[in-house]
Amino acid sequence: MATTIESASGITGAAVETRAAASPAWLAERRRAAWEAFTALPMPDHMHDEDWRRTDISKLNLADFSVEPPPGDAVAGDALIDVMRTLRAEAAPDSAFLAITRRGLRACDEMDMLTAQGVIVSTLEEAAIQHPELVQRAFAAVRVGESKLLAMWDALWRTGVFVYVPRSVDARVPVWAAYSVAGDNAAIFPATLAVLDDNASLTLVDSYASPAGDAPLLSSAAALFVLGDDARLDYHNVQQWGAGAWHFATHRAILGRNARLRVFGAALGSRLQKVYWDALLDGDGGEALLTGVCFGDESQHMDLQSLQRHRGQSTHSDLLHKVAVRDRAVSVYSGLIDVEKQAQHTDGYVQNRNLMLGGTAKASGIPRLEIKANDVRCSHGVTAGHIDDDMRFYLESRGVRRDDADRLIVRGFMQDALDRTPHPGVRELVARLLDEEIHGRSQAGVEAPEGGEL
């Protein structure tokens, strides 16, 4: 009789046990509970789950992926980390930099400025040991087992980044968390958690990347934030996985009274992404400004689902999601503005604008409203259109070459979203990356510098 030995390098209970063994008791328990929920829950199914109806992941086989790096040279992936460092240097050279791969924390630079202010920046693993109460506050944003893929993340995340900003402290420099992975069939679980005490402020960047190419990759990410009263968080997410990546993420923030959240997400890479943005406006007077830009080409499938949940009074939320698709790419946007009964004086807004650049590109938009309070103003708009021939003609007649004309028009289309990027350096970086996408010069994922290899 053959016995199957569960490999600790796959997405398996044995891998969870390896993680649990390195975790404090409360976290080990959470991991095991999450794993139990994961095994009990069915995979999301586009035939039966409304949220997944337009996003088919039946070809995803979790058993293909490995959470452990292949044995061998400990410096493998250094070139990739250099690329990550370059991105950070281009956008926010003053930022505290943490680079994470499957091997763990690979770089940790420029922390002094923040630690001098009393800001805690460390890996999530370390913070779970050193500051369990703070870390638990952030984890409370997710109920263990609320969905299959989030439960997978909950059970298996590793390393991670944790930031705590004490009361009334304005973190002087941004925190830049770079998650990268190379190699075939890798699974990575980015985890960025932050707690901002009352009146604290922080700028945070998550940068995800893998080398250009079709190497199969699984990314299951979460970014969880708890904002105290009057706290202000600017969160940026730049997704540049390679064209073989399955990317699943939940970015969620809970806002206290008069807290302000600004989210900017750039979805450029991956084969398929399903990303959730949840802004939970629990305290009165909270404000959430959510901005996304997405460029899909080849056969990319880009799914963003948002929730703006208004629970406090006089809260404000505004989401703008700009999408350009071409070739065989598909964009799916669905969102819900949920206004609870007591949430009077809510102002909620959603815009989803799709620019269809030809081919057989597709775009779906499902902006939903559920309004149970009456003294509110909620609205949404969805559009889909193509490049206006008149615009193109106008530019071409003035001697602008056709691809330059298209680039200008697409940039013009994206510009109002870019203008909402809280951090100017990230704005410039994403603008450059978009230009390269539009020109077709860049594939999904990142390229090695001249002559190098990733």
Place this chain on the structure above:
Amino acid sequence: MAVEAHELTKDYKYGFHDVDISVFRTEKGLSPEVVAAISAHKNEPEWMLKFRLKALAHFEKRAMPTWGADLSGIDFNNIYYYVKPMEEQAGRDWDDVPDSIKETFDKLGIPQAERKFLAGVSAQYDSEVVYHSIRADLEKLGVIFGDCDTGLRDHSEIFRKYFGTVIPPNDNKFAALNSAVWSGGSFVYVPKGVRVDIPLQAYFRINSDNMGQFERTLIIAEEGSYVHYIEGCTAPTYSSDSLHSAVVEIIAHKDAHVRYTTIQNWSNNVYNLVTKRAIAYEGATVEWIDGNLGSKVTMKYPAIYLMGERAHGEVLSAAFAGEGQHQDAGAKCVHVAPHTTSNIVSRSISKDGGRTSYRGHIKVYPKAHDVKVNVRCDALLLDEASQSDTYPYSDIENPDVSFGHEATVSKIGEDQIFYLTSRGIPEAEATALIVNGFFEPFVKELPMEYAVELNRLLAVQMEGSVG
């Protein structure tokens, strides 16, 4: 007058009902025997019996839809699926209609409406059309306007060619139910090139306690023809829930133009679950003008499939949900062919704990280039207890499209009220004015007497909404 109107809101305006005079009805509940009994009673051909039984099997197989309104209050076993009124199929002369039925219509204002400008009236009393007239000149043009049972009997060739082709029995659970037990409803056939200048009207009415009404309407407009069909509904109030589940199919051939106007004002215990769908071929135009005021729960999403180039679809929807009501209404436009256009405008108001939901779907298939779509939904919430939802779906599979969807939900603007009251208009009247203005895009598309009636109904509904 205002006091009188206020009184009316306490009881359903048309909440009278006559002593039950029906002569044949099936037993309560649903079974192949009940379906066979209906078919036998109507002397239907074999193919229709088979169609019904197959539909029944679909109905039994399908799960209850759970994605929309709460339907848990429906007890399928406690419903009469077929009730035949006392007289045999009535003649065309108004004098032949039984007095008791006339009285009912009198209360609804039908004869007046007819005297004004009806061409033909096809008034449904319970499950069967009992009164029905067609102006002679329409007949001469070859227009058929009758009930579906007659259509099946006297025009079987056309009827069979189209029946169930737009909405097959397995489309959804309630279309299956209707297909199994349907009776009554209108059959309209407009020959090539014929313009029917005056609207064709039918009045539907539920009367028996616990009686479902499952009418079936089939409209065929041949090439280059025009027809406007008007359906208005009103039902007496009863203590136990009633079910209304209709199916309406429209086929608009090349360059035809069909307009379908509904004002639904069922009493507040009726589940109104209706499937309406039209096919528009090359150059054809289909318009659904759809007003939902009554019922306990309405789920209705008039659809237009734009199958031919340059076809155009238009849906104008208005909903009003008061206490205990959920109006889950919307529209669906499916662009299959290039150069097709559609426009959807929805207005809804929730009051006294009522709930309105807009649910819509826009689909543009890969081959449908040069498509233009516009969707506009607005909702007003008049008090804290009420709720409004918007569930718009759009799937655009051709890049060469211009699609726009916009929706807003808000309360009545304080500055609007302030503006009007500062000019000496009492607040209640100001609110009613704003509501009337809000529904204006819908009301202005109605024939005059319907517009007047709707405005009157709105005024009644709005009484006591301030203070």
